[in-house]
Amino acid sequence: MTNPMHEPAESGDSDDSVWEDLVRRLEATPGDPTEPASGDSPAPPVPGSVAPRGVDPGLFSMHPALSGPRDHDLPDEDEGSFVPEDPPALGSGNPLLTLAWSCAAGAPITLLLLAIFWRRAPMPLWIGLVVVAVAAAVFLFARLPRHRQEGDDGARV
Incomplete structure (x- = not known):
């Protein structure tokens, strides 16, 4: 129909x-x-x-205030450009922080895989994974800085 x-x-x-x-x-x-x-x-x-009517070609030109980062020409000479420092080695971080990130990301992924593949998993395993994920997230939030440092513009991580 x-x-x-x-x-x-x-x-x-x-x-x-x-x-x-x-x-x-x-x-x-x-x-x-x-x-x-x-x-x-x-x-x-x-x-x-x-x-x-005829279209004014000036309508399609960008206003200087609306130009983006790629709309300008770079100077020929290098005016003291920023050279970032070498990042630290991967194994040189805080092991507790690495463990917290692994638990905060790994526990929800494990819960998802359990829900898909092993629905009859023991209840203590489910509760334990939830507790681990929440504890890792609380630990990571507790480590966040509470005050802004002087001279820090937030450009570096």
């Missing part, structure tokens, strides 16, 4: 004339957007529509 409100348009429908006018304007030469392409006859105007 077809929807009676969704019938195909007839050839004399006003949407067809609007579509043909749009196609005609898009195929027009770049010099004059209102002039039809060669061999095309202009479509009849649609009642209530406004005749197309």
Whole structure:
């Protein structure tokens, strides 16, 4: 059963004339957007529509305040550019912090895998994983700095 409100348009429908006018304007030469392409006859105007006008090319230029980080040229000389320090080795971190991150991320993933593959896992295992995940998250939140350091603009992690 077809929807009676969704019938195909007839050839004399006003949407067809609007579509043909749009196609005609898009195929027009770049010099004059209102002039039809060669061999095309202009479509009849649609009642209530406004005749197309020339477009100001200044509309498509960016305002200096709206320019992005890639919209400028870099200077030729290097003006004291920032060189970051080498990161520390992977094994040189705080082992307790590494364990907390592993538990905070690993316990929820383990809970998800248990829910998918081993639904009849013992209840102490479920509760233990939830407690481990919550404890690791509390530990990580407790280690967050409480005050901003002087001269720190937040650019470094």
